Amino acid sequence: MFRAAAQLHAVLAGKELVASDFRVPRLATLKLGGWTVAEVVPRGKHLLMRVQGPTPKDRLTIHSHLKMEGSWQVYPSGGRWRKPGFTARCVLRTATADAVGFSLGILEVVRTDQEDSIVGHLGPDLLGPDWDAAEAERRLLAAPEMPIGVALLDQSKLAGIGNIYRCEACFLAGVHPAAPVSAVPDLPAIITDAQVLLSANLGPGRRTTVLNARGVPVGRTAGRPGYWVYRREHQPCLKCGTPIRRGILGKDNGTGTYTEERDIYYCPTCQPLPTPGQ
Numbered sequence: 335m336f337r338a339a340a341q342l343h344a345v346l347a348g349k350e351l352v353a354s355d356f357r358v359p360r361l362a363t364l365k366l367g368g369w370t371v372a373e374v375v376p377r378g379k380h381l382l383m384r385v386q387g388p389t390p391k392d393r394l395t396i397h398s399h400l401k402m403e404g405s406w407q408v409y410p411s412g413g414r415w416r417k418p419g420f421t422a423r424c425v426l427r428t429a430t431a432d433a434v435g436f437s438l439g440i441l442e443v444v445r446t447d448q449e450d451s452i453v454g455h456l457g458p459d460l461l462g463p464d465w466d467a468a469e470a471e472r473r474l475l476a477a478p479e480m481p482i483g484v485a486l487l488d489q490s491k492l493a494g495i496g497n498i499y500r501c502e503a504c505f506l507a508g509v510h511p512a513a514p515v516s517a518v519p520d521l522p523a524i525i526t527d528a529q530v531l532l533s534a535n536l537g538p539g540r541r542t543t544v545l546n547a548r549g550v551p552v553g554r555t556a557g558r559p560g561y562w563v564y565r566r567e568h569q570p571c572l573k574c575g576t577p578i579r580r581g582i583l584g585k586d587n588g589t590g591t592y593t594e595e596r597d598i599y600y601c602p603t604c605q606p607l608p609t610p611g612q
């Protein structure tokens with residue numbers, strides 16, 4: 335979503351729309367020709383396109399979510415689409431480019447000053463323009479008993495971390511994913527690790543979390559695993575050689591309402607589980 339937002343922002347921001355076409359019944363009569371795209375920003379897995387109308391108070395936000403099948407693609411104006419036209423849900427045309435949203439899971443338009451009603455529950459976005467590390471830390475610490483591996487996936491605390499990066503960030507921090515947030519020795523560092531990993535994977539190519547000292551991915555080209563622990567169960571830890579383990583994390587342990595169960599991967603030596611009372 336970060337890549338999509340960045341590409342759309344580069345193409346659309348500051349540009350006047352010469353036409354718009356919303357192909358969902360609810361929005362079929364909405365015409366944004368003459369409006370200007372102010373910015374395109376990601377919020378977790380949501381995409382917000384803010385558009386400015388003829389008067390200062392005309393500010394709308396096109397909110398979309400890709401869900402499983404959706405995508406936004408950019409074409410030269412009038413260019414041939416790579417996906418079937420009947421799957422297009424939104425077409426935004428500038429003088430030079432068409433941005434087309436295909437098979438969008440969510441497509442709605444709200445007044446920009448009411449955006450919070452849609453995405454206000456989301457925590458600060460790790461790669462968003464208004465990232466706020468202190469706020470993310472505050473939200474994590476608000477549930478000190480929650481396992482750090484669950485908390486990092488909770489988009490209401492901070493937005494943008496998926497299962498791969500939560501496993502890898504815990505490994506890099508030397509923290510067991512089941513350790514409570516309160517037992518993490520350096521919470522800002524684990525957040526920064528996740529942010530570095532996300533940033534390093536914005537470009538094209540296979541994802542990897544094995545970076546060199548300058549933060550440049552080395553796992554993509556070299557003949558070595560692209561991840562420290564993710565999906566490496568039974569294989570030797572790249573730091574200590576101990577076989578990587580797989581577990582399940584996310585079920586309610588009695589201190590909160592964790593519902594999503596996802597695989598965790600960790601090194602039992604590099605990431606010891608803190609003993610209770612420590």
Ligand SMILES: [Zn+2]
Nearest residue numbers: 571574601604
């Ligand atoms: Zn290890």
